[in-house]
Amino acid sequence: MIRNGAPWMTRCLAPVVLLAALVAWSAPAPAAEDGGTSRAPVLSEADMADLRALDAEVAIGVPHRLDLGNPLHYRVTMAALRRGGETPERSPYLFQSLRETHERRAARLEAAGTPAPQATLAAVVAETGTPQDLNFIATFSEDNAAAALAMARGEDDAPVGYQATGISSVVNGTTTTSIVMELYEADSGHVYATQSETQYGQGTDFRVQVEGQVPPDAGSPTTRAQGLFVYYPKSSAAAAADTEPVVYVQTFQDTLNPTQACMEQPNYCVRNNAGQCTGSYETSCTNTKANETPIKICWYRGSQQECDYWNSTSHPTDFVFPLSGSVSYPNTVVSPPAGVVTIYIQNPNGGGCNVYYKQGEVLDPQYWTVDDKQISWNYPAAAFPNNRDCIQYYDATTAYLWVTAYVALNGSGGGEPPPFGTINFTSDRSQIGVPGVSIVPPLTILQGCLAAGTPIALADGGERPVEAFTANQQERVKTAHGQTRLVRGTTQGREPHPMLRIQTDAGHDVLMTRTHPVILAEGVPVQARALRVGDRVTTLEGSATVTAIAPETYEGVVHNLTVEEGGRAGTFFAGGILTGDAVMQQSLTTIANRTLARSPAQIRESLPEVWHQDFDNHQ
Template identity: 30%
Template sequence: MNHPRRIFSALLCLLVLGTGCQKEIEGSNNQNLLQSNVGLSNDMAYMRHLVERTGGHKLKLDLSDDTQYRFLRARVAASGKTPANYPQFFATLEKIRSRQKTQQTQLSDNQPSRDHIIGDFTVQPGGTTFEATAFATIEGGADYNFVDVVVWNENQTQQLSDYGWGEVYGDGRKLKARATGPIPFYGDDIFVVDSVNLISRGGVEDIYMITERVRTPPGGGMWHPTDNNRDGIVTICLNRGDGDCDYPLVGYFQVQIPLKGYFTFPFEVLRINNNSKTYVKLVDERGGPREMRFGPFANWLKINPNDKRQVLWDVPQANGVFNGILFQPYEDVDFFLSVDVELARPGRATTASSKISSVRSVTTPGMPNAPKVQLVYGCLAKGTQVKLANGKTANIETITKGSQVVADSSGVALTVQDVSVGTERIPMVRIKDDAGRDLLLTSSHPVITPDRGVVWAEELAVGSKVLTQSGVSTLVNVKREMYRDNVYNLKLDTSTLAKKTYAKGTTLYANGFLVGDLSLQRAYEFKNSEDRSADVRRRLPAQWHTDYQNSMKLAAR
């Protein structure tokens, strides 16, 4: 390792007594773990044996085992942590160790989902170095999240990378560590990437270790899901269809998409492994993992009889059903697909995995990146009166492409570019104002307010101020109700506007209320994911404050 120790923050912060801000701290150390820790080679062999007993999957560390405890202490020391500068980190290790020695259980009911995965292994520009990554996520965040990553030769007797690590306080929803090293290998080499993850949330802590064999395969491809509209995202429209839908699902309120593609591995595939490394899933972009899964994916995989290095999959849309927690409308979701196989490598069989993802750092080199996915289900009820350019109104279901509607108080008329139609199976929102206006719309439909800007219908309440065709009015009734007929929305062409109020999309009048068109819904897909808490110390348990301050000082050097 010839590069120096590095530390950098994903968000530059100014640390003032009693305040602070932080998203992520990442760092690395060129320390060779085996050379700097006498006896670690034996501990590594012991840990490798434990991981192999799990089938090569995730291992929950037992710190009551002296070897595992010693291994972990030696490993995290490379991140610069000592009991003096990170007292709560080491107090947490001792707490876990004590609990496991006495076989106590944690109060872990209703704990959020978490995930810990090995990311990519890529050759850097110039072809002389590589980079490997690991990710750790927890739904809703944590008090503290730590993850590291190291690359070894196949037998794990030689460290090939530096020691990479990452940590975050008072958030921790999505964290990455990365390790780099010089390229010492030839085309058929296989490496082992391992990673340790500690998460503390509400006094509940655990530590996990994962390992994965990686290499760069010759190639692969994916035809579905795909961005048919070439707008940068795969749009799945539930219970409706319009020209912006890549996969319209009229009459369905479940995620159903086709899956088709292939991986080419360096050697013949002996077996497709039906394990935790073979999957297809959709995951909350903000980390979590709040997710939906298809499966079992392994049942749809087959070895190509004409080229036994290839694994193929072809799942029709009718069978591509994803189960889990349905995401919010217009919420960006990451796509992950992974296949784990046993290869006929000369000398002895070995396992390897390949991935395609919308997260670039997870996609295996040589594979195409998948687009992000977005679910769409937000519209206006049948019978809604839309103000036309001629001053009249018309039921939204009678409006067609090419119609002219009034966009805002300036009276500008815009052309209808597309029409969305579908049904709704979840309660809609009915709003009434002090002028007697009444509108029924889906919970995620954007409504324009004078004081809060664009909000979703579900965010409105009695007393809320809204914009209408006669000015500002006050809502006197807001309620939820089921609706059994069609719902609609319009996409307006803004290309003729000299000055745009919104970067994407525009507005129209629906029963006199100023609301968003189809494009404006997508423009505001992120508005509820903003982190409004700027003071990490305020939301961080007091026992973590010293660790946090020292972490920030380290990042500022």
């Protein structure tokens, strides 16, 4: 079924005006006689008026930051939280803090004689090239599984459904994050699906998905998805009362899913008999085949020996992978292509970078082309300028790639307005099965090594410095549980971050990168940066207690080994401490493998006391 989209505006309009004008509002439908609503909650006249006013400030498809000093922004925020089930009784400090922040900021504006600021394009755009907080609608698409079942049963009036996923990922985490995701009929104000959740003491990778079916008596309304994100950056208990909330909002409108989708790059490198990258790449669509194996990216880590994309001299100024692909729709694509494109790389450890952003009446013709019902893109690596801060932020991380776009399509005839089409590609495998979303391989950015000169325990009881290994199939090292293994590979590189000098009460002294694996006494592997003084680590002699951890600048070459067959994670003793090899280091790039789960009691203890009642009420 082709849904009604908003009229495509004349191309002479400025880009922001063009996109901000995509939705035409009308009065809400009347309530039922019993005081309820005829089929679903309806936005009040006041709420509808506020959303109309906010619509004049924001562009569809782009995250915007709200200012609680603006009475409009404050009302929109509080109304959405209430629709999501939050109340002053359930979340007393949240509501108190929001109210006090509004009053404080509004008083400052009044004293300064400054008008209330409008919604601003999110920092995700303004700070391209640096790590930043990400708050965005990652997916929005038709979800017509129910319609397919109805059609299979021969029913004429098949329901139409939608889904939308909102993600909040904040650098260093949050004290608390609330996300309200809603689906509603833009013209009438009927909210037919709401999903709201709150997370405490985390905030590094929090997502909420809403899904629902357009009410059967609604006709063919324009559906809108809205995400409201409210979070408090992590603070100390003493500073909790001074931490102001941050609020973002983003909207999407009625779209069509692609009939075909293909991501061609980034892709796996074609390798020679020696296992080295030949400089050419596979050409099949990465989203249509088994793609669990990460695409490896190295900044002077292994280079052709190990990685699919690399920079062989140092950490690069720009990202080093290209991006190309295509999608097709039931309708023809407007030519020249127009819409919104955002490419994120999310660090599951919190925050991320906006690699590329484009909003305007015409997408870059040097990257985008249209052929009837197909739209294609081809970005070279040079199209993604970034600085070292952004690239270094992903050290030893399996990063989530998000490619999201919202493009104009031509109508299907009969005077029907043009719809819009979505493009959704991601390497986040939790999105498998989400309608309209294509899954591409994860991106692993490899780092994690030892300083040259670090002695490695050999199987015969001797030692050899880590840089002296050649993987000649004759070198055996000691591993965990008294076993020995052949050294099967080596890597080397440069480390731009300060390294960590780890010392123990047994005299161990090892200099390693922050992301090199260390095996705790209970057998759990953690990145070196997760160690704390007092932790017990596994050693050649049994175990020892960490007595000092100090950052140290290191300008030499760093090295690592691979010691197991078949790509399994291995271990070896470095400076007498049991550490993980290059494969284990890669396994710890996944947040689930390097973050220990915390109990509700531990989370509560980590929160400022003012949040305890809110936390307790959400358990």
